[in-house]
Amino acid sequence: MAVLALAACAPTTAGPGTSASGSGVTQVAITLTGDTGDACTVSPDSVPAGPVTFTVTNRSSTGITELELLDGARILGEKENLAPGLPAVSFTLTLGGGRYSVYCPGAQTPNTPFTVTGAAAPTATGDAAQLLQQGTAEYGQYVATQIAGMVTAVANLETAVDSGDVAAAQEKYALARPFYEKVESDVSGFLLPGAAPTSNRGNLDYLIDMRASSLDPAVGWSGLHAIERDLWQGGAITDQTKKYASDLVSNVTELASLAQGLNYRPEDLANGAAALLEEIQSNKISGEEERYSHLDLLDFAANIEGAQQAFAALQPGLTRIDPALAATVAREFGTVNGMLDIYRDASIPGGFTYYTPAVRAADGAALSKAVQALQEPMSQIAEKVATAQ
Amino acid sequence: MTIESEGREEDPKDPRLLSRRGLFYGAAAGSLLVGAAAGFGGGFAARSAAEPVDVVDLDTSYPFYGTGEQAGIRTPQQRYSVYMTFDIAAGAGATDLQVLFARWSGAIAQMMAGKPIGAVQPDGEYAVANDTGEAYELGPAGLTVTLGLGPDVFGRRFGLAPQKPVHLAPLPALPSDNLDPALTGGDLSLQACAEDPQVAYHAIHDLARMAKGTAAVRWTVLGFGRASAGKGQSTPRNLQGFKDGTRNLKEDADYEQFVRVTDDAAWTRGGAYQVVRKIQMRIENWDADRVSDQQHVIGRTKQAGAPLTGVAEFDAPDFAAQDASGNPVIDPTAHIALAAHENNGGLKILRRGYNYTDGLNHYGQLDAGLLFLSYQNDPAAFVALQTKLGSSDLLNEYISHIGSALFFVPPAPPPGRYLAYQLFE
The missing domain is CATH 2.60.40.420 (Cupredoxins -  blue copper proteins)
Known part of the structure; x- marks a missing residue:
């Protein structure tokens, strides 16, 4: 048995309710x-x-x-x-x-x-489960595209770092940042081959995206934020900066090879999108992610884009299951994106206003509340799509 | 087919029931023992047998539905509170508000009965819990949750302007106001009170969660001890160490005259206006003040809480009494003199305040004070009293009004309806 049609639902006055109506319903x-x-x-x-x-x-x-x-x-x-x-x-x-x-x-x-x-x-044909499956395949394409973009962008960053031009390297840093933030929840679990899961030494997420607030002294600085620190706080490119950049290229290349052929279940998309929203609340709202460059709103927008892409892949199937929830989540994405648009500034690397302590103090609470309003309905999706199979 | 409930029976051997019942607390309970000792020739003065004794029973539950005011106004004041205000989201419409009030009402009814508002541990592997769980198995603990509607609910955006309660408008600027915009105003308020702080917190936690997308949190205060007395309750002390609420409005006739709204549109009748003020105390300065000056500022003795013209707490103050030099015994600008109904044309309000703390401030001082909550049928009553107090109260040296808001508290809904349902029909 299967559902053939699901009509739009609207409040009505309760009818007597037990008899077939003239229209055959x-x-x-x-x-x-x-x-x-x-x-x-x-x-x-x-x-x-x-x-x-x-x-x-x-x-x-x-x-x-x-x-x-x-x-x-x-x-x-x-x-x-x-x-x-x-x-x-x-x-x-x-x-x-x-x-x-x-x-x-x-x-x-x-x-x-x-x-x-x-x-x-x-x-x-075209029932909810099938629509969801179709969505996961499309989403897999999106992830592959982002990873490919990341490989190119970190290579460009390395070139700029090697040239010794700080301003050019800052531009390339901003261009490289969003890729990882868009798909982080899908690719953050990979280890270098043979690495121990209990050490950060072979943890690709650490090596690519560690922050000052997640520093493991046993492993030290690494990856994008080590370069960020040198470019903005130090304002200079050293041999160590160049080493960070070349290590980054090799780690991202390794990640791209490990992430090939990933398959997703619908609930993975929902959970991944929810995890990206958590990332915003825990690291972007606080300004922790881009402590030196203040490009946090760029990462914020990338997390939102990644979450929204996952949601969009689920939306046709979810709409069959729970149209009201799908509409609510779509609306809340609209609200958050509308708020982000206020901060767009093409003159700044990455295209967003710097998220300075002053901006954070003035607007951080409003941004967090908008994301909270998105997180609650988003958290309902995984169970719905998991049971639709 | 009908699915009937199976009557749930309480298990008399359930240890929770035993542990929850019959908790006595407070000085009054201690004084009973002292009184008993005195009966055997001890040197302590026994208290009057009429002195109220507070008994806390964590199995106590109050009904949410009713025909009069909401619970949490005349309910015997519980020991703990969490108070929160909300802003309605920019995109929310009247239907969103209606659904929120209905969902809040159902959830409040559940929680006041001591029940979770949904699964604490849902079946599905990917499901999120409907109830956050921290009050699970704690019992009702006398929980009440009281909803207030701010002036903007009746602005143009929801089409509710015609139903606006006649006195609902932001409070005017008052003398000595030192308001922080972040602690002022709000479109909705929830006052949760309970005998267990975790039960009160859970209620606000889950209701705020439920509101996400329709209303966002604005400001909140956690009250850790009651600072007003209701009928039949012992008088508690505020953080200045003085009894607070001795002359609170307690009689039914006064409630009808000063608190219950009876003369406005039908839907408002049985409601009341809620004034909330966050009053910071300069605690270190107060602590260092000699007791005679503290008593002069308040107009009462510190230990017994007696007016300076009397010997016992409930003695009526004599504002005309003079000392040997011809000076008034109770300073005309003492706190109780300015607030007394005798000096305000008989005006009374129902207070239901709580002591609060926010920890330490930036200067290493205790950041604490009084969450003043009052109920009245016209906020003009509060405005009149605070205009006098804010102008000349001796206490102003030691306090600062830093937060403020006004809400209309609609009457309780009858069973099968929800708070403020009349606005949507």
Whole structure:
């Protein structure tokens, strides 16, 4: 059995709910009550195959705020924000014959069997799971493109560093930064061949992207931020700077070879996007990432782009499962991007205003709050897409 | 098919129940023992038998739904609070606000009953918990959560201007205001109070999380001890060591006259206005002040809390009394003289404040004070009192009003509805 269509959902007034309407859509009423323990009533609990509209009314249950129509573990349709007193909401699915269940988390009995009589629907094409699979393949292309871009950009950085021109090297540094930040959650787990996982010596994430605040004295400075320190704090290119640059090129090349042919599950994309948002909250908002260059907003924008690309890959499938969640996340990405646009400045390497302590003090809280508003709905996606398979 | 609840029974052997019940605390409980000793000829004076004794029962729960004011106004004041204000997001509309109030209401009802608001440990491997979990199994602990609506809720953006409570507008500038914009204002407020600080914190934590995308946090204060007395409660002390709330509004008739809104649009009736002020104390200076001056500033004795014209806490102050030299015994600019209803045309407000601390300030001083919360049916009452106090209160040397806001607290919803539902129908 499979879902053939999922109509847009909108608040409606609750109908009587048990009879088939003239248009051939069967009406099912789901009522939530809390008077004698939180309960979820489905009426009728058996309908003929075809289009079915579920109308959900929360009369008095404070313990149930969402419900899902499940086919096994797979979410076919759902409604959230079901607090007592809100208008009834409805969703319509075209269901083939089979056994389903209405899942009301928080109810004394969370699962209510729901039967559809008649022929099972043929396996549909373009359903949520398939759309999600398609998305992961597209996302894999995106990651490969970013890694290839990184290889070229760090080579350009090395050339500029070797030339001894600090301003040119700063430009190339800014151009090299975003690639890693866009895909960091996908590539941050690699070790040099044969390296011990407990040491940073062979940890490519450390060697490429360590910061002053993550310095391991046993290994020392390395990678992009070591170059950043020399270019901005020291304002000079030394032989050690050149060594950092050549090591960076070899480490990124190694990373590119290790990251070839990565495969992703939909939940990996969702978890990876969530991890990039965590990166913003823990290192960019605080100005820790680009302590010397103050290019944090460039990294911030790159983290957002990477997260948004992962979300975009999931969006068509997620929209089948939970259109409201997909719309919320899309809206919050829009809000964050709108805020970032305010800081665009083409005259600065990387294209964003310097995130100085003054900017951080004035605007850091607003930026963090906007990302928080994105993190909460984003954190809901992984479970939805994982169970859609 | 209907899924019925199976009646849950309390297990009498559940050790949580035993450990939660019957906690006595505070000086009053100690004084009972002292009084008992006195009965055997001890040298201590026994307290009056009528003195209130505070009993804390962490199984206490208060109903969220009702027909009068929200819980947390007349509820016997709990020992701990977390207070938070919110800004409504720029993109949020009336429907977002409606959904937020409904979700908050359902969640508050759950938490006040001592229940989680969703799975603490969800089944799915990739699922995030709905309830953050830190109050799990702590019991209701007398939790109340009280919602306030700021003036901008009734601005043009939500189409709610016609329903604006008549007195809801930002407080005017008042004498001695030293307000920090970061601690002032807000579109929404939540006052969580409980007998366990973690229960209060959990409520605000989860409600703030739920609001993300619709409302963002603005400022917050953690109150660690009550600094006002309700009816039948012993009078606590503020961080200056003086009893606070001795003459608080406690009688039902006064509540009806001074607190309950009865003369505005139907939807507001049963509500009240909430004034909040973050009042920083210059604690080190106060500590170094001689006790006679402290008593002069307040107008009461420090230990008993008696007015300077009396001997016991609840003696009525005599503002006309003079000493042998013809000077007033209670200075006309003493705190209690300026605040007394006798000197303000009978005006009373219901106070429900908490002691707070933010740790240390940049100068190595204790950063602490009073989170003043008051309820009244017209904020003009607070404005009148604070205009006098801010102008000439002797206490002003030791305090500074650094945060401020005004909210309308709508009445409690009936079962099956949500806070402020009337605005959306």
